[in-house]
Amino acid sequence: MKFNQHLEGIKTYEAGKPIELVVREFGIEPKDIIKLASNENPHGCSTKVQEAVSKIVAKMALYPDDSMLKLKNALSAHYDVQNENIIIGAGSDQVIEFLMHAKAHHGTKVLINSVTFAMYEIYAKHVGAQIIKTASQEHNLDEFYALYQEHKPEIIFLCTPNNPTGDAIDAKALKEFVAKIDEDTLVVVDGAYMEYAAHKDETKRLTPKELMEAYKNVIYLGTFSKAYGLGGMRVGYGIADKAIIEQLYKLRPPFNITTLSLEAASVALSDQDFVAYSLADCFAEMKRYEEFAKAQKIDIINSYTNFVTLCLNDANDSSKLAYELLKRGMIVRDLKGYGLNAIRVTVGTEQQNSRFFALAQELLN
Numbered sequence: 001m002k003f004n005q006h007l008e009g010i011k012t013y014e015a016g017k018p019i020e021l022v023v024r025e026f027g028i029e030p031k032d033i034i035k036l037a038s039n040e041n042p043h044g045c046s047t048k049v050q051e052a053v054s055k056i057v058a059k060m061a062l063y064p065d066d067s068m069l070k071l072k073n074a075l076s077a078h079y080d081v082q083n084e085n086i087i088i089g090a091g092s093d094q095v096i097e098f099l100m101h102a103k104a105h106h107g108t109k110v111l112i113n114s115v116t117f118a119m120y121e122i123y124a125k126h127v128g129a130q131i132i133k134t135a136s137q138e139h140n141l142d143e144f145y146a147l148y149q150e151h152k153p154e155i156i157f158l159c160t161p162n163n164p165t166g167d168a169i170d171a172k173a174l175k176e177f178v179a180k181i182d183e184d185t186l187v188v189v190d191g192a193y194m195e196y197a198a199h200k201d202e203t204k205r206l207t208p209k210e211l212m213e214a215y216k217n218v219i220y221l222g223t224f225s226k227a228y229g230l231g232g233m234r235v236g237y238g239i240a241d242k243a244i245i246e247q248l249y250k251l252r253p254p255f256n257i258t259t260l261s262l263e264a265a266s267v268a269l270s271d272q273d274f275v276a277y278s279l280a281d282c283f284a285e286m287k288r289y290e291e292f293a294k295a296q297k298i299d300i301i302n303s304y305t306n307f308v309t310l311c312l313n314d315a316n317d318s319s320k321l322a323y324e325l326l327k328r329g330m331i332v333r334d335l336k337g338y339g340l341n342a343i344r345v346t347v348g349t350e351q352q353n354s355r356f357f358a359l360a361q362e363l364l365n
């Protein structure tokens with residue numbers, strides 16, 4: 001059977017390996033498996049969320065509130081924007097998909113960083129759009145601007161902080177860049193890890209409000225999957241000028257967020273103490289990764305996120321290391337597929353990180 005030809009160039013997204021797979025493949029007990037592969041919050045989520053969700057499980061039979069009023073009100077208060085500036089997706093992934101279908105099509109161009117979140121390219125290819133990549137590993141805005149002038153892309157993605165490298169763009173430089181972009185080009189600022197960056201360094205902090213008010217062609221993306229610890233609930237959002245949001249709404253399937261997920265996200269947003277604790281603990285533990293890398297003489301990218309990227313020397317192969325760790329019940333992310341001899345490790349709890357150091361020390365040459 002023939003399928004759309006533009007699907008041929010798509011490499012299926014490989015998600016972080018679930019614990020269940022390691023149980024099956026290696027016969028390791030679930031309690032002995034540590035997953036540091038998908039940048040989830042190692043502290044789980046706020047206990048207030050668990051209480052709230054368990055109180056409404058009986059509502060499962062009914063369709064969710066499709067206006068999503070409770071969550072929209074919570075988000076608009078948190079970010080000081082209006083409800084009409086917000087669209088909620090099943091993860092911010094779904095908002096990326098809406099954006100692509102709203103703006104890109106066969107033959108149009110989408111500009112992304114050479115190493116960045118894989119879903120931009122996959123969704124671009126869904127609609128047959130052409131991907132243009134920079135050469136630099138870190139976002140180089142001069143290079144972005146030169147490629148923008150040469151190709152006039154429909155969409156530009158800026159991922160700050162960037163996944164899978166962890167570096168972040170200077171907020172002032174990003175705004176100066178956007179100011180030079182024509183209003184017909186959509187600039188996507190993916191802030192999946194912005195809570196971490198803003199905690200670590202004020203000069204990296206970008207808010208959806210300042211972007212939206214200054215630029216009609218920017219959309220800010222956020223997610224509950226990382227700092228809020230709700231990866232399993234699938235809730236993300238886009239915040240932009242009303243004119244953009246109205247178009248995206250045309251592509252949204254009804255009831256795209258479940259009743260339980262809407263409740264979870266609303267309550268999660270109200271417990272900023274939990275988020276603050278998670279952020280502080282993450283960067284305290286990250287110091288240990290920096291010391292470990294120094295002691296092992298391997299490069300670590302300065303990270304503004306909840307993960308670290310360890311760049312291996314020639315004596316070590318990232319795929320082999322990731323596999324050896326996996327056999328021992330430690331799931332990390334091999335970045336070979338991104339063209340890097342590196343592994344990405346989510347900063348876990350103190351105990352999980354200690355286990356990683358012990359195993360990696362044993363395996364590194």
Ligand SMILES: *Cc1c(COP(=O)(O)O)cnc(C)c1O
Nearest residue numbers: 091092093117163192223225236
């Ligand atoms: C995790 C992540 C997302 C979105 O995750 P969802 O779970 O779909 O909300 C978006 N962008 C980047 C860079 C990410 O790492």
